[in-house]
Amino acid sequence: MIQKELIHKQRMIVVILSFLVLATAIISAGIGYSSLSFDRLLPTLLGHGTFKEEFVLFSVRLPRIVITLLAGMALALSGAILQGITRNDLADPGIIGINSGAGVAISLFFLFFPIQPGSFVYMLPFVAFIGALLTAFFIYILSYNRKVGLQPERLVLVGIGFSMALSGLMIVIISSAERQKVDFIAKWLAGNIWGADWPFVLALLPWLIVLIPFIFYKANKLNLLGLSEPVAVGVGVSIEKERIVLLLAAVALAASAVSVTGGIAFIGLMAPHIAKSLVGPRYQLFLPVAILIGGWLLLFADTIGRNVIEPNGIPAGVMVALIGAPYFMYLLLKK
Amino acid sequence: MKSSIRFSIKFIIGLSLLFAMFIVAMVFGAAETSIQDVWNALFSNLKSDQINLLREIRFPREVGAIVVGAALAVSGAIMQGITRNPLADPGLLGLTSGANAALAVTLALLPTTNYLGITIACFIGAAVGAIMVFSIGAIKKGGFSPLRIVLAGAAVSAFLYAVADGVGIYFKVSKDISMWTAGGLIGTNWSQLNIIIPFISIGILISLLLSRQLTILSLNEEVAVGLGQKTVQIKTILFIVVILLAGASVALVGNMAFVGLMVPHIVRAIVGTDYRFIIPMSVIVGAILMLIADTLGRTINIPYETPVAAIIAIMGLPFFLLIVRKGGGAFR
Numbered sequence: 001m002i003q004k005e006l007i008h009k010q011r012m013i014v015v016i017l018s019f020l021v022l023a024t025a026i027i028s029a030g031i032g033y034s035s036l037s038f039d040r041l042l043p044t045l046l047g048h049g050t051f052k053e054e055f056v057l058f059s060v061r062l063p064r065i066v067i068t069l070l071a072g073m074a075l076a077l078s079g080a081i082l083q084g085i086t087r088n089d090l091a092d093p094g095i096i097g098i099n100s101g102a103g104v105a106i107s108l109f110f111l112f113f114p115i116q117p118g119s120f121v122y123m124l125p126f127v128a129f130i131g132a133l134l135t136a137f138f139i140y141i142l143s144y145n146r147k148v149g150l151q152p153e154r155l156v157l158v159g160i161g162f163s164m165a166l167s168g169l170m171i172v173i174i175s176s177a178e179r180q181k182v183d184f185i186a187k188w189l190a191g192n193i194w195g196a197d198w199p200f201v202l203a204l205l206p207w208l209i210v211l212i213p214f215i216f217y218k219a220n221k222l223n224l225l226g227l228s229e230p231v232a233v234g235v236g237v238s239i240e241k242e243r244i245v246l247l248l249a250a251v252a253l254a255a256s257a258v259s260v261t262g263g264i265a266f267i268g269l270m271a272p273h274i275a276k277s278l279v280g281p282r283y284q285l286f287l288p289v290a291i292l293i294g295g296w297l298l299l300f301a302d303t304i305g306r307n308v309i310e311p312n313g314i315p316a317g318v319m320v321a322l323i324g325a326p327y328f329m330y331l332l333l334k335k
Numbered sequence: 336m337k338s339s340i341r342f343s344i345k346f347i348i349g350l351s352l353l354f355a356m357f358i359v360a361m362v363f364g365a366a367e368t369s370i371q372d373v374w375n376a377l378f379s380n381l382k383s384d385q386i387n388l389l390r391e392i393r394f395p396r397e398v399g400a401i402v403v404g405a406a407l408a409v410s411g412a413i414m415q416g417i418t419r420n421p422l423a424d425p426g427l428l429g430l431t432s433g434a435n436a437a438l439a440v441t442l443a444l445l446p447t448t449n450y451l452g453i454t455i456a457c458f459i460g461a462a463v464g465a466i467m468v469f470s471i472g473a474i475k476k477g478g479f480s481p482l483r484i485v486l487a488g489a490a491v492s493a494f495l496y497a498v499a500d501g502v503g504i505y506f507k508v509s510k511d512i513s514m515w516t517a518g519g520l521i522g523t524n525w526s527q528l529n530i531i532i533p534f535i536s537i538g539i540l541i542s543l544l545l546s547r548q549l550t551i552l553s554l555n556e557e558v559a560v561g562l563g564q565k566t567v568q569i570k571t572i573l574f575i576v577v578i579l580l581a582g583a584s585v586a587l588v589g590n591m592a593f594v595g596l597m598v599p600h601i602v603r604a605i606v607g608t609d610y611r612f613i614i615p616m617s618v619i620v621g622a623i624l625m626l627i628a629d630t631l632g633r634t635i636n637i638p639y640e641t642p643v644a645a646i647i648a649i650m651g652l653p654f655f656l657l658i659v660r661k662g663g664g665a666f667r
Contacts, residue, residue, distance in 0.1 A: 095493075160489050161655035164593070167648065168648025169648070318501050324493075326494065329471050
């Protein structure tokens with residue numbers, strides 16, 4: 001049984017975080033390169049704005065806010081799963097090479113396949129997914145030992161190696177490409193939220209709608225996997241099967257997010273960790289908190305990055321790394 | 336005595352391989368040249384288009400490859416010796432990214448800095464990056480476990496690359512920075528080499544002089560102290576050498592991970608675990624490796640160049656995995 005007080009505390013935190021997300025979203029909608037002042041937000045939202053105000057709000061800022069929120073949520077969830085199955089608090093889709101796998105696939109797709117405007121947007125998450133999946137597969141195989149099963153620590157090490165080598169591969173691919181495509185890929189790598197338009201929201205949303213309930217359904221399995229292998233086996237979890245299914249889900253979430261936002265690491269590391277320190281390690285409790293924190297973090301980072309210098313801003317990926325890496329080091333120091 | 340004779344033979348074989356590879360690297364490339372041209376460029380006063388090209392473009396470039404390969408390999412060997420960590424490498428442990436960040440800051444704030452100034456900035460940056468990683472690794476007891484050090488290195492590198500990216504975008508110098516960091520050996524010229532080579536030579540010389548101490552240190556800290564070694568002093572000097580070597584390499588070629596990781600492992604398979612043999616052999620193998628990578632980079636996709644760093648990174652991954660695999664049981 002979960003204590004009543006804990007549930008109560010968790011509800012409070014969820015409510016507070018929701019407000020925080022909402023407030024950040026409003027602030028984010030109100031500031032930026034094009035002028036759209038706060039007192040004009042509500043009228044514009046209700047359809048009384050000028051053409052320019054409506055354009056800025058509905059076609060530029062809102063989709064971007066929604067995308068960053070969703071992507072942050074997906075990354076946080078992905079990180080939470082990875083930390084569960086590797087039993088390592090430092091696992092993150094960006095750090096262990098899943099992002100760069102998606103990146104290589106996207107660069108290849110960009111360079112060697114003709115681009116059709118209609119289906120292109122919806123193809124990207126699939127392409128990223130395939131790249132990320134292949135990478136995850138190799139990392140999994142190479143950190144698997146027939147006698148002991150999956151070795152969580154080795155998984156992290158192998159992942160770091162992969163992420164470095166794949167970045168190298170990406171440079172090779174880029175170096176044989178046309179100039180404009182190179183610029184796009186370079187920006188993608190830095191984690192520039194490039195897919196800030198409604199079709200991209202639609203491309204990202206289904207993954208979350210399917211996978212969030214699925215992970216909640218699996219929450220108890222994740223709790224057990226996090227304990228220790230003998231315990232998990234003892235209570236009847238078929239470890240390898242669960243691990244593979246959950247790994248697939250984590251890869252899908254990370255890949256779909258990264259395909260729209262570009263290479264963003266550390267969210268999947270920070271959000272679950274902060275959430276765990278707030279409400280404890282039960283997945284049922286900390287997942288909603290982690291999801292909200294993830295969404296908020298990315299939105300926050302992007303809002304700052306977008307406004308630090310105008311008009312181009314600093315890519316969200318860079319901002320997140322500036323916040324996330326010190327946090328990661330702090331974690332390493334504490335462990 | 337016997338072992339040193341055997342080593343001399345291996346060393347001579349290595350040197351001749353290096354020379355052969357150097358000739359291969361000089362002959363192949365986007366512009367057609369023959370061995371005759373290479374000979375004339377090196378040993379005669381003749382002048383022609385081909386010969387000038389070899390002298391002014393390809394020759395400094397291959398010398399750069401040799402110097403950088405040697406420097407990175409030696410710095411990797413020293414780091415692996417001091418930390419007793421098979422995964423130590425200047426690229427993995429934050430030195431490269433530190434130098435990179437320092438480069439970005441220098442180009443942004445003092446755009447008129449000359450080459451020497453940039454080189455010194457790279458030294459400082461490499462030192463900062465290394466100190467960050469090592470302090471995270473060393474604060475806790477048993478901090479030098481490979482996993483911790485590599486994780487700390489990955490985090491510090493991510494942070495410092497983000498700093499470099501941010502500074503580059505903020506001050507609108509990202510083009511200049513990427514010219515440096517992704518450029519590899521493209522456009523290496525004699526005036527750069529004149530500044531870099533002294534630093535690297537001094538670094539390699541000191542490490543050769545200290546190689547016996549390094550062997551003792553690499554066995555066991557207590558043994559080293561027991562044999563009367565001033566471990567703190569030796570470590571400090573070696574640390575400075577590593578920073579000199581890695582910083583100078585970054586100043587010349589930008590980011591280059593895995594060389595310092597791969598070469599000492601190859602070398603250990605050839606000459607064993609004595610650093611008096613490992614360090615000179617690392618110089619040779621590192622140089623050969625960089626020459627191969629650079630020649631591949633220039634010839635895979637003529638007339639375009641494939642960055643050397645990328646080729647090295649792809650060659651390095653299997654190695655990294657192998658080392659992780661081999662040390663599997665001991666990873667805690």
